[in-house]
Amino acid sequence: xxxxxxxxxxxxxxxxxxxxxxxxxxxxxxxxxxxxxxxxxxxxxxxxxxxxxxxxxxxxxxxxxxxxxxxxxxxxxxxxxxxxxxxxxxxxxxxxxxxxxxxxxxxxxxxxxxxxxxxxxxxxxxxxxxxxxxxxxxxxxxxxxxxxxxxxxxxxxxxxxxxxxxxxxxxxxxxxxxxxxxxxxxxxxxxxxxxxxxxxxxxxxxxxxxxxxxxxxxx
Amino acid sequence: xxxxxxxxxxxxxxxxxxxxxxxxxxxxxxxxxxxxxxxxxxxxxxxxxxxxxxxxxxxxxxxxxxxxxxxxxxxxxxxxxxxxxxxxxxxxxxxxxxxxxxxxxxxxxxxxxxxxxxxxxxxxxxxxxxxxxxxxxxxxxxxxxxxxxxxxxxxxxxxxxxxxxxxxxxxxxxxxxxxxxxxxxxxxxxxxxxxxxxxxxxxxxxxxxxxxxxxxxxx
Amino acid sequence: xxxxxxxxxxxxxxxxxxxxxxxxxxxxxxxxxxxxxxxxxxxxxxxxxxxxxxxxxxxxxxxxxxxxxxxxxxxxxxxxxxxxxxxxxxxxxxxxxxxxxxxxxxxxxxxxxxxxxxxxxxxxxxxxxxxxxxxxxxxxxxxxxxxxxxxxxxxxxxxxxxxxxxxxxxxxxxxxxxxxxxxxxxxxxxxxxxxxxxxxxxxxxxxxxxxxxxxxxxx
Amino acid sequence: xxxxxxxxxxxxxxxxxxxxxxxxxxxxxxxxxxxxxxxxxxxxxxxxxxxxxxxxxxxxxxxxxxxxxxxxxxxxxxxxxxxxxxxxxxxxxxxxxxxxxxxxxxxxxxxxxxxxxxxxxxxxxxxxxxxxxxxxxxxxxxxxxxxxxxxxxxxxxxxxxxxxxxxxxxxxxxxxxxxxxxxxxxxxxxxxxxxxxxxxxxxxxxxxxxxxxxxxxxx
DNA sequence: GATGAATGAGTCTTCATTCAT
DNA sequence: TATGAATGAAGACTCATTCAT
Numbered sequence: 041x042x043x044x045x046x047x048x049x050x051x052x053x054x055x056x057x058x059x060x061x062x063x064x065x066x067x068x069x070x071x072x073x074x075x076x077x078x079x080x081x082x083x084x085x086x087x088x089x090x091x092x093x094x095x096x097x098x099x100x101x102x103x104x105x106x107x108x109x110x111x112x113x114x115x116x117x118x119x120x121x122x123x124x125x126x127x128x129x130x131x132x133x134x135x136x137x138x139x140x141x142x143x144x145x146x147x148x149x150x151x152x153x154x155x156x157x158x159x160x161x162x163x164x165x166x167x168x169x170x171x172x173x174x175x176x177x178x179x180x181x182x183x184x185x186x187x188x189x190x191x192x193x194x195x196x197x198x199x200x201x202x203x204x205x206x207x208x209x210x211x212x213x214x215x216x217x218x219x220x221x222x223x224x225x226x227x228x229x230x231x232x233x234x235x236x237x238x239x240x241x242x243x244x245x246x247x248x249x250x251x252x253x254x255x256x257x258x259x
Numbered sequence: 260x261x262x263x264x265x266x267x268x269x270x271x272x273x274x275x276x277x278x279x280x281x282x283x284x285x286x287x288x289x290x291x292x293x294x295x296x297x298x299x300x301x302x303x304x305x306x307x308x309x310x311x312x313x314x315x316x317x318x319x320x321x322x323x324x325x326x327x328x329x330x331x332x333x334x335x336x337x338x339x340x341x342x343x344x345x346x347x348x349x350x351x352x353x354x355x356x357x358x359x360x361x362x363x364x365x366x367x368x369x370x371x372x373x374x375x376x377x378x379x380x381x382x383x384x385x386x387x388x389x390x391x392x393x394x395x396x397x398x399x400x401x402x403x404x405x406x407x408x409x410x411x412x413x414x415x416x417x418x419x420x421x422x423x424x425x426x427x428x429x430x431x432x433x434x435x436x437x438x439x440x441x442x443x444x445x446x447x448x449x450x451x452x453x454x455x456x457x458x459x460x461x462x463x464x465x466x467x468x469x470x471x472x473x474x475x476x477x478x
Numbered sequence: 479x480x481x482x483x484x485x486x487x488x489x490x491x492x493x494x495x496x497x498x499x500x501x502x503x504x505x506x507x508x509x510x511x512x513x514x515x516x517x518x519x520x521x522x523x524x525x526x527x528x529x530x531x532x533x534x535x536x537x538x539x540x541x542x543x544x545x546x547x548x549x550x551x552x553x554x555x556x557x558x559x560x561x562x563x564x565x566x567x568x569x570x571x572x573x574x575x576x577x578x579x580x581x582x583x584x585x586x587x588x589x590x591x592x593x594x595x596x597x598x599x600x601x602x603x604x605x606x607x608x609x610x611x612x613x614x615x616x617x618x619x620x621x622x623x624x625x626x627x628x629x630x631x632x633x634x635x636x637x638x639x640x641x642x643x644x645x646x647x648x649x650x651x652x653x654x655x656x657x658x659x660x661x662x663x664x665x666x667x668x669x670x671x672x673x674x675x676x677x678x679x680x681x682x683x684x685x686x687x688x689x690x691x692x693x694x695x696x697x
Numbered sequence: 698x699x700x701x702x703x704x705x706x707x708x709x710x711x712x713x714x715x716x717x718x719x720x721x722x723x724x725x726x727x728x729x730x731x732x733x734x735x736x737x738x739x740x741x742x743x744x745x746x747x748x749x750x751x752x753x754x755x756x757x758x759x760x761x762x763x764x765x766x767x768x769x770x771x772x773x774x775x776x777x778x779x780x781x782x783x784x785x786x787x788x789x790x791x792x793x794x795x796x797x798x799x800x801x802x803x804x805x806x807x808x809x810x811x812x813x814x815x816x817x818x819x820x821x822x823x824x825x826x827x828x829x830x831x832x833x834x835x836x837x838x839x840x841x842x843x844x845x846x847x848x849x850x851x852x853x854x855x856x857x858x859x860x861x862x863x864x865x866x867x868x869x870x871x872x873x874x875x876x877x878x879x880x881x882x883x884x885x886x887x888x889x890x891x892x893x894x895x896x897x898x899x900x901x902x903x904x905x906x907x908x909x910x911x912x913x914x915x916x
Numbered sequence: 917g918a919t920g921a922a923t924g925a926g927t928c929t930t931c932a933t934t935c936a937t
Numbered sequence: 938t939a940t941g942a943a944t945g946a947a948g949a950c951t952c953a954t955t956c957a958t
Contacts, residue, residue: 043938057364058280058364059278059279059280059364059365060278060281061277061278061280061281062280062365064930064931064932065931065932065933066930066931066932074939074940075939075940075941076932076933076940077933077934077935077939077940077941077942078938078939078940080932080933080934081938081939085932085933086932086933142361145276145277145278146278146281182434182435182438183427183435186427186432186435186436186439187439189416189420190413190416190436190439192416193412193413193415193416193419194409194412194413196412197408197409197411197412200412201408208402208405213405216401216402216405217405217409219401220405220406220409220443223442223443223445224439224442224443226442262921283947283948283949284948284949284950285947285948285949293922293923294922294923294924295923295949295950296922296923296924296925296950296951296952297921297922297923299949299950299951300920300921300922301921304949304950305949305950481917495802496718496802497716497717497718497802497803498716498719499715499716499718499719500718500803502951502952502953503952503953503954504951504952504953512918512919513918513919513920514919514953514954515918515919515920515921515954515955515956516917516918516919518953518954518955519917519918523953523954524953524954580799583714583715583716584716584719620873620876621865621873624865624870624873624874624877625877627854627858628851628854628874628877630854631850631851631853631854631857632847632850632851634850635846635847635849635850638850639846646840646843651843654839654840654843655843655847657839658843658844658847658881661880661881661883662877662880662881664880700942721926721927721928722927722928722929723927723928731943731944732943732944732945733928733929733944734929734930734931734943734944734945734946735942735943735944737928737929737930738941738942738943739942742928742929743928743929
C-alpha cells in the first residue's frame with residue numbers, strides 16, 4: 041500500500057470519527073505512521089487531503105452510477121440499479137462515504153466548486169431517471185424534488201449505520217433498499233433478475249480496513 | 260429576547276454553516292453582539308452552549324412526538340402523525356435540527372450520554388409504532404430496522420434542504436412526507452382528516468430568524 | 479466579625495495554599511461568602527487586600543518585637559525575648575505569617591516600599607541585638623550577617639510547619655527555639671524566669687480559624 | 698548550550714523573580730529568545746518545565762547528599778558534610794534552589810508526588826544523621842523534629858540571600874554554616890580537615906549565569 | 917451596601933504550515 | 938524521501954476590574 045493510501049485511510053478514519061475541523065494533521069500522521077511534515081509531501085496539505093478523498097468517493101459513485109444506467113433504458117430498472125450501486129458503494133466504503141457526504145463545507149475555492157459539481161452531477165442522475173419514470177407513467181410521484189431528496193437521504197444514510205459484520209449482507213441490504221425505493225416512487229417491484237449484469241462495487245483505497253480484502257482500487 | 264437566546268441563535272447559525280469545531284467562540288460573540296467573555300456568563304462555555312441547543316432541539320422533538328402518539332392507537336395514524344410532527348419541527352427550525360442531528364460527536368461525558376439517550380428515546384417511538392403496525396398487519400415491512408433507519412434519515416433530511424420561503428408550504432411538505440412514509444411501510448395512505456387534532460409546532464428560541472414570528476418557546 | 483475580616487481570612491487561607499498570583503478574586507469572594515464585586519468595596523482590590531494583610535502581619539511582629547526589647551537591656555535576654563515573640567506570633571498566626579513572608583514580590587509601588595521598609599525595620603531589631611551582644615562579649619558570633627539571616631530563616635520557618643494541634647504547645651516551641659537561638663549565637667542559655675514579663679501574643683483577625691478563640695485584634 | 702537549557706534558565710530566572718504563577722509562558726520564550734510555541738517542543742508545557750527544573754535541583758541535592766554521607770560513619774562528620782554539600786549547592790545554584798524550594802505547590806498529580814517524594818528523601822538524610830548522633834551521644838538535641846526543621850530552613854535560606862559576588866566565598870560560607878550547625882545540635886565543632894574528601898558541587902544547567910563558568914552538568 | 921453584567925487583556929496551549937537538512 | 942525544528946495565528950477560556958442598578 042502506498043504512503044498516500046496510508047495517509048488517506050488514516051484521515052478518513054479520523055475525519056469520520058471526529059470531523060475534519062476537529063482532526064489534527066499530526067494525529068493523522070501518527071495514525072498513518074508518518075511525520076506530519078511528510079504528509080505534505082504526499083497529500084499537499086489538510087484541505088487537499090480531504091479534497092482527494094472526496095474526489096475518490098464521488099468519482100466512484102459517479103462511475104458506478106453510469107455503469108448502473110447503461111444496460112437498460114427502463115426507468116424502473118435504472119432506478120433499481122442506481123440504488124444497487126449506491127447502497128453497495130456506501131456499504132463497502134462507509135467511512136469514505138460519510139466524509140464525502142458531510143465535509144463539503146470544509147472545502148474552499150476550486151476544491152469546493154469541483155466537489156459540489158460532482159455531487160450535483162451524481163444527484164442529477166437520479167433526477168433524470170425519476171423524471172423519465174414519471175413521463176412514462178412507470179412512477180407515481182407526487183413531488184419530484186421531494187422524492188429525489190428523500191431517496192438520496194435514505195441511501196446516503198446507509199454509510200452511517202451499516203456494519204459489514206452485522207446481520208445483513210450487502211446483497212440483502214441492496215434488496216431491501218430496492219424495495220423501499222420502488223415503493224417510494226410508486227413503481228412495480230423490480231426483481232434482481234430484471235436488473236441485468238451485476239455492477240462492480242469498488243473497495244476504495246481510502247477506506248480504512250482491518251486486513252485488506254476485496255476488489256481494491258487506487259482511484 | 261434574552262441574551263442567552265441571542266447567543267444560541269448566533270451559535271446555531273454558525274454551527275449549521277461551518278460545524279461546531281470550525282466555529283470560534285469569538286465569532287459567536289461577534290454575531291450575537293457580545294464580548295466572547297460575556298458568553299461564558301450566560302452559556303457556560305462552548306460545549307455547554309451546544310449541549311443546551313441540542314437539549315432544546317431534541318426536547319421539542321420528543322414533546323411533539325409524544326403529542327403525536329396520543330390521540331390514536333392506530334399504528335398507521337400514529338406513524339403519520341409522527342411524520343407530521345417531525346417534518347414540521349424540522350421545517351420550522353431547520354438550523355437547530357441540523358446542529359442537533361450532526362454534532363452529537365462533539366459532546367463529551369455527561370452531555371454526550373444525555374443527548375444520545377434523548378435521541379434513542381426519540382427513535383424508539385418510531386420503532387415501537389413500526390413494530391405494532393407489523394403485528395397488526397397494517398404495515399408490510401420486510402426489514403424493520405432498515406425501514407426505521409430509512410424513514411428517519413428521510414425525515415431528518417428535511418432540515419438540510421427545506422426552505423420556508425420556497426415553493427412548498429410546511430403543510431404541503433407534511434403531506435408529501437406522510438405519503439412517502441406510508442408507501443415505505445406499505446400501509447394505506449393516511450389522509451389529513453384521519454390524523455386527528457393538529458400537532459403544535461414550536462418555533463424554537465434557538466433558531467435564527469429574520470424578524471421574529473411564530474409561536475415562540477423558551478424551552 | 480466584620481466583612482473585611484471575613485475577606486482577609488478567606489484571602490490568607492487561599493494565598494497561603496496556592497500563592498497570591500494563583501488565587502482568583504472570585505474564589506476569595508466565594509470562600510468569604512461575598513460577591514467578588516463587594517470585595518472591592520471593602521478591600522479595594524487584590525493588591526490592596528494583600529498589602530493590608532501584610533501590614534497587619536508585619537505590624538504585629540514589630541509591635542511584639544518592641545515589647546520584647548523593652549524590659550531588659552541585656553542582649554541575651556533581648557534575643558531570647560525576640561525569639562519568644564516571633565515564634566509565638568508565627569505559631570498563632572501561621573498562614574498570615576506565611577503570606578507575609580512569601581508574597582512581598584507581588585506588591586508594587588508604594589505598597590512594596592512600605593512593606594519592605596517594615597520588614598527591614600523588623601530585621602534590624604535582631605541585627606542591633608546581635609551587634610550589642612558581640613560588643614559586650616555575651617555572644618560568640620563568627621559572622622554577624624550570616625548569624626542574623628540563619629536565625630531569621632529558622633524562626634520564619636515555624637509558620638510553615640508548626641501545627642497548633644500537634645505535639646508541642648506554643649510555650650514548648652518557644653523554649654526549644656530560645657535554646658536553639660542561644661546556641662546559635664554562642665550565648666548562655668537564657669531561662670524562662672530570666673525573661674521577665676510575658677509578651678502578649680496577638681491572634682490576628684486575618685488568620686483563618688475554626689471557631690474563634692484567643693486574644694483577638696483588629697489591627 | 699541546548700535549547701532546553703536556554704529555556705530552563707530563562708524560566709528559573711523568571712520563576713525565582715516573580716513566581717511560577719505570575720510568569721507567562723510568552724515571557725519565558727522572550728527571555729530564552731524563542732517563540733512560545735517552540736517552548737512546547739522542548740519543554741512540553743509550563744508545568745513540565747517546572748517539574749524538570751525541580752527534578753534537576755532535587756536530584757543534585759540528593760546526589761550531593763549521598764556523596765556527603767559516604768566516607769564517614771561519624772554523625773558529626775556526616776552532618777558537617779551534609780551542610781557543606783547543601784550550602785555549596787545552594788550558593789552555586791541559588792535561583793534553581795529557590796524555585797525548587799518554593800514552587801512545589803504549583804505541581805499537580807504525578808509531578809507533585811514525585812517531587813514531594815524526592816524532597817522527603819532528602820530531608821530523611823538529615824533526620825537519620827541526627828537520630829544516630831543522638832543515640833551515640835555526639836549530639837545534644839532537645840527536640841529532634843524541631844532541630845531538623847530549623848537546620849533545614851537555615852540552610853535553605855542560603856539560596857535566598859547569598860550572592861556569589863559578595864563578601865563571602867562559598868568556602869567561607871560553608872565554614873560559617875558548619876559552625877552554626879554544630880552549635881545547633883550541640884556537637885563538637887567539626888573542622889575542615891576532619892571532613893574528608895571534598896564534595897563535588899555541580900553547577901546546574903538550569904541556573905541562569907552571566908558568562909558560563911564552573912563545572913557544568915546537564916543532569 | 918451589595919451585586920449581576922460586562923469586557924479587554926490576559927492565560928496556556930494547539931494549530932497548520934514551512935523549511936533547512 | 939523524510940523529518941525535527943520553528944513559528945504566527947488562533948484556539949477556548951479566565952482574569953481583575955468597573956459600573957449601573
